[in-house]
Amino acid sequence: xxxxxxxxxxxxxxxxxxxxxxxxxxxxxxxxxxxxxxxxxxxxxxxxxxxxxxxxxxxxxxxxxxxxxxxxxxxxxxxxxxxxxxxxxxxxxxxxxxxxxxxxxxxxxxxxxxxxxxxxxxxxxxxxxxxxxxxxxxxxxxxxxxxxxxxxxxxxxxxxxxxxxxxxxxxxxxxxxxxxxxxxxxxxxxxxxxxxxxxxxxxxxxxxxxxxxxxxxxxxxxxxxxxxxxxxxxxxxxxxxxxxxxxxxxxxxxxxxxxxxxxxxxxxxxxxxxxxxxxxxxxxxxxxxxxxxxxxxxxxxxxxxxxxxxxxxxxxxxxxxxxxxxxxxxxxxxxxxxxxxxxxxxxxxxxxxxxxxxxxxxxxxxxxxxxxxxxxxxxxxxxxxxxxxxxxxxxxxx
Numbered sequence: 001x002x003x004x005x006x007x008x009x010x011x012x013x014x015x016x017x018x019x020x021x022x023x024x025x026x027x028x029x030x031x032x033x034x035x036x037x038x039x040x041x042x043x044x045x046x047x048x049x050x051x052x053x054x055x056x057x058x059x060x061x062x063x064x065x066x067x068x069x070x071x072x073x074x075x076x077x078x079x080x081x082x083x084x085x086x087x088x089x090x091x092x093x094x095x096x097x098x099x100x101x102x103x104x105x106x107x108x109x110x111x112x113x114x115x116x117x118x119x120x121x122x123x124x125x126x127x128x129x130x131x132x133x134x135x136x137x138x139x140x141x142x143x144x145x146x147x148x149x150x151x152x153x154x155x156x157x158x159x160x161x162x163x164x165x166x167x168x169x170x171x172x173x174x175x176x177x178x179x180x181x182x183x184x185x186x187x188x189x190x191x192x193x194x195x196x197x198x199x200x201x202x203x204x205x206x207x208x209x210x211x212x213x214x215x216x217x218x219x220x221x222x223x224x225x226x227x228x229x230x231x232x233x234x235x236x237x238x239x240x241x242x243x244x245x246x247x248x249x250x251x252x253x254x255x256x257x258x259x260x261x262x263x264x265x266x267x268x269x270x271x272x273x274x275x276x277x278x279x280x281x282x283x284x285x286x287x288x289x290x291x292x293x294x295x296x297x298x299x300x301x302x303x304x305x306x307x308x309x310x311x312x313x314x315x316x317x318x319x320x321x322x323x324x325x326x327x328x329x330x331x332x333x334x335x336x337x338x339x340x341x342x343x344x345x346x347x348x349x350x351x352x353x354x355x356x357x358x359x360x361x362x363x364x365x366x367x368x369x370x371x372x373x374x375x376x377x378x379x380x381x382x383x384x385x386x387x388x389x390x391x392x393x394x395x396x397x398x
Contacts, residue, residue, distance in 0.1 A: 234253075
């Protein structure tokens with residue numbers, strides 16, 4: 001089994017961890033710039049067979065909520081891509097997350113658009129990983145793990161704030177209906193227990209005022225601010241964080257939170273990096289920021305790991321039940337259908353799969369001629385099914 005390694009990236013360094021069964025082992029820290037590039041390349045060479053995930057906690061991250069028409073498939077992806085391009089010009093690391101459909105006749109969809117706006121923070125690390133040809137499972141944003149944390153802790157889905165300490169910074173997020181709507185990162189100038197308590201109080205109030213100014217909440221709307229903190233800070237926090245009419249504070253004990261999330265080594269202070277890294281390892285968010293080019297080696301690892309090299313030359317119809325078809329289609333595209341022995345019949349089936357799940361188009365770049373031929377022969381597949389040929393597409397649905 002390939003080892004799981006987690007890379008935690010902040011504004012000034014990247015830290016590497018080995019994760020296994022709820023245990024995090026720190027393996028090194030690498031400073032930003034040329035100073036850390038060479039040691040990091042050596043680290044990747046030592047662990048070239050591992051699966052890597054990046055968890056980023058940086059201030060240069062933008063969030064914006066948009067409303068789009070009720071769409072599906074390629075049309076939906078196209079309008080989201082256009083919105084991302086308009087909001088975050090020339091940004092390569094971006095993601096979108098559905099916040100649900102409005103309960104109206106039009107059924108418009110609310111979308112959270114997010115992007116890392118300073119690519120230079122990521123560029124040297126991603127270049128080193130590409131040169132080492134290691135498998136990158138994804139690039140994830142720390143605030144997008146906030147909803148999962150509150151869900152595991154049994155917190156209600158009401159509008160709320162979540163504040164946590166990482167590095168020398170305080171992360172402040174606004175959640176509504178169990179989903180992230182906004183987040184920001186500010187420096188922690190005083191890391192003493194008293195300083196942390198005062199920062200929690202002041203930053204929660206500032207975030208509430210900002211949300212009101214942006215009309216994300218009503219002026220008199222009550223909010224609960226959940227504070228992730230160690231037991232040794234409780235007294236100071238209770239003294240500094242005084243409830244008011246529209247803002248109530250609730251302390252989430254970080255040790256109890258770690259137990260509920262399956263982290264074996266409990267945090268010794270209020271810093272939450274181990275808690276979020278463990279969440280990433282056990283239940284990564286459905287939205288991540290790396291495109292297929294950055295995840296190329298990970299896709300190939302998925303193909304090799306499922307034994308598909310022995311399966312593909314024979315027939316797509318022999319792919320095991322439960323195998324992710326989007327990964328198979330990606331492999332066909334990367335390696336070439338002819339090289340894999342995928343013939344006309346298999347391309348017809350790929351066409352049927354695409355017609356039944358348009359999300360495959362995000363990874364499917366079959367040459368236009370092949371796809372046109374496959375679509376033209378779709379009626380042949382239907383005839384074979386009516387004759388009892390029984391193409392086993394049911395076992396291969398995503």
